[in-house]
Amino acid sequence: MAKQQVSRDTPLAELTLRRYERPFDLKKRELVKKLCLSLGLLNPGDSRDVIVDVLVVILESRKTGQPLTSGEITEKVVQSRKQEKLKLLGIAHSNIRRQISRLRKLYLVEKSKNRYRIAENGMLLEAFAEKVQDFVLPAIVNRVRDYLRQVDDEFS
Template sequence: MKKVSRDTPLSELTLRKYEKPGNVRDRELAKKICLSLGLLQPGDSRDVVTDVLLVLLKAKQKKEWLTSSEIEGRVISSRKRYRAQLAGIASSNIRRQIKRIRALLLVEKLKNHYRIVEFDSLRKLFAEKVELFLLNSILSRVNEYLDEADKVFSAKRKKKKKR
């Protein structure tokens, strides 16, 4: 039986470059980080992931571990404070956004409590987790595909004879 190839990625990473940060408010900075890391799409009105990250960053300042319900409550307060729509604030969606940030290895979970990994700096976490781990593994696999394409499509490759 012939093996069916699946086009489901094992891992994916989206990175975007924006203008240098100037004097921006905390929520705008969190939004640019989400956009830069591919957590948020440009022009997306459902930006609750911005508030989830913002809440976790503010908790990091106080070295607080938060449950998903505490994050949810603070996200609602944050969205009211910044006059953002209260769309996407269902607890299931908040948990999904936490999971997306965890997939970038920036947030950890212990006994249903979350925090920015070891209350460390985002720059250090990005360098250690995203650049060295996620990005390198993706680049390595892309290079394997490119090497294979070079072999398959090289000028010296002999063509099979048709019978």
């Protein structure tokens, strides 16, 4: 009996965007949580929202201009979650590194000499506009158009 071929459809790029109400009168953590939801970094109803704290910690470090190691980020995330009286879910160092990696894939955070900071120590809006809006999104939309065109041709 011949082995059955398993199809692996691995995307070249992936982007999830959600639209929420305009930000109004939100505390810092809630504001960052809505941003994470909007960017697809967090799904609605997720109880494990440590990525929110990771991003808050990295954003706070921008004030000092000092990039942080993953260990420092982990420590600050634990402190922050305790201070906010949140469950200490997802605070394992390996998970924090995974969340940092997710932020890097979206070009919001960059790594330099094993330290992490907001891309080019700049503003998130600039990083999003330069990398995602101007580069990733058009590439994805163009490829989807290619598939739409091909499907239309096949089924016409």
